[in-house]
Amino acid sequence: MTTPIEPPDPAPLRPGRKLGPIADGVGSVHRAWLEPLRYTYLKSGLTLSDLGSKVPLHKSKISELLRGTGLYPRWEIILSLSVQLRLPSWPLYRLWRQAALEAQKSTDWVDKASVTTSQSPPLDLRAFREMTEDDYSLYAQVFLDDDQRDKAVSNTYDILWLRWNEALASPDIRRFAWDALRATVMARTPHIDGRPEFGAAAFDTVALQSLTTVPERVDQMAESLQLFKAMSWLPDQQLDVMVLRRLYGIDPEGVSALLGVPLAAVRSCERHAAHFLEGVICPSPETEGNTA
Incomplete structure (x- = not known):
C-alpha cells in the first residue's frame, strides 16, 4: 500500500528531545491532518515548550499528539495549535472531524x-481544483466506491490546502498534488498481497462502453478482469499511466499534465507496462514452456 512519506525536519536543530515518528496504526485521515501539522511545527523552529506555553496542553502531551499516540485530541487543542502554527482551520477541522468519526468517536463528542x-x-x-477534480474523480473511481471516491478526492484538496505553501515551493505542483491524491486513494483501497484491488473500473472502461450486445460485453468483462489483475502488479507510475490511458483514453499529453511528469516518461511507462501485460495475459509459447 502506498503511504505518505514523512518529510525530513526542515528546521535547524532545536533543544530538547527529537520528535519521534508518527506511530504505526494511525489511520489514513488522522495522518492526513497530522502530517501537515507536524511539518509546519518542525519548520517553525518552535519547541514543544514554546507550544506548551501557548496552548492548554503540557509539552509531553503535545509530543504524543504530534506522534498520533494517546487519546484522539479534542478540536479545541488542534485549533489552538493551528493558530500558533498559522494553519488554515477549516480544512484541518474537516479532516479532524472525519478522522474522529472513523476512530469511533460519537457524533455528540465530535459536534461539541x-x-x-x-x-x-x-x-x-x-483554480487548480477546477482543472483537476473531474480527472481525480475518474482515477479514484477505479479503486473506490462512489462514497469513498468522493471522500478521497475531497480529502486530497483539504490536504493540499493545508500544504499549499509546500506545494508551491515544490518542483511541480501537479506532481505534488498527484502524490497527495494517490496516497489518499491507496490508503482507502483494499489490497490483496500488497496489490491494489480494482473496483468499479470493470464496468466503466472505454472498451466496455463501446460494445452493445450482451455476449460482447460479457467477453469484454472477463478480459477486463484479467487485465485488472495483471495491472495490479505494475509499479506505481506505470499503473497510474495505464489507468488514465487505457481505461479512460486520456491522451499522453493530458496524462503528462495531470501527473506532472515529462511526456517522454508517460510514453516510456506505457510502453513498459504494455510489454509486461502482454507477457502476462498473452504469453508466448516459449514463456509458457518455461513456466514452472
Missing part, C-alpha cells in the same frame, strides 16, 4: 467542537 465560519481556499488552489 467549536467551529468558526468556513474559510475559502486560496484563489490559485480553487
Whole structure:
C-alpha cells in the first residue's frame, strides 16, 4: 500500500528531545491532518515548550499528539495549535472531524467542537481544483466506491490546502498534488498481497462502453478482469499511466499534465507496462514452456 512519506525536519536543530515518528496504526485521515501539522511545527523552529506555553496542553502531551499516540485530541487543542502554527482551520477541522468519526468517536463528542465560519481556499488552489477534480474523480473511481471516491478526492484538496505553501515551493505542483491524491486513494483501497484491488473500473472502461450486445460485453468483462489483475502488479507510475490511458483514453499529453511528469516518461511507462501485460495475459509459447 502506498503511504505518505514523512518529510525530513526542515528546521535547524532545536533543544530538547527529537520528535519521534508518527506511530504505526494511525489511520489514513488522522495522518492526513497530522502530517501537515507536524511539518509546519518542525519548520517553525518552535519547541514543544514554546507550544506548551501557548496552548492548554503540557509539552509531553503535545509530543504524543504530534506522534498520533494517546487519546484522539479534542478540536479545541488542534485549533489552538493551528493558530500558533498559522494553519488554515477549516480544512484541518474537516479532516479532524472525519478522522474522529472513523476512530469511533460519537457524533455528540465530535459536534461539541467549536467551529468558526468556513474559510475559502486560496484563489490559485480553487483554480487548480477546477482543472483537476473531474480527472481525480475518474482515477479514484477505479479503486473506490462512489462514497469513498468522493471522500478521497475531497480529502486530497483539504490536504493540499493545508500544504499549499509546500506545494508551491515544490518542483511541480501537479506532481505534488498527484502524490497527495494517490496516497489518499491507496490508503482507502483494499489490497490483496500488497496489490491494489480494482473496483468499479470493470464496468466503466472505454472498451466496455463501446460494445452493445450482451455476449460482447460479457467477453469484454472477463478480459477486463484479467487485465485488472495483471495491472495490479505494475509499479506505481506505470499503473497510474495505464489507468488514465487505457481505461479512460486520456491522451499522453493530458496524462503528462495531470501527473506532472515529462511526456517522454508517460510514453516510456506505457510502453513498459504494455510489454509486461502482454507477457502476462498473452504469453508466448516459449514463456509458457518455461513456466514452472
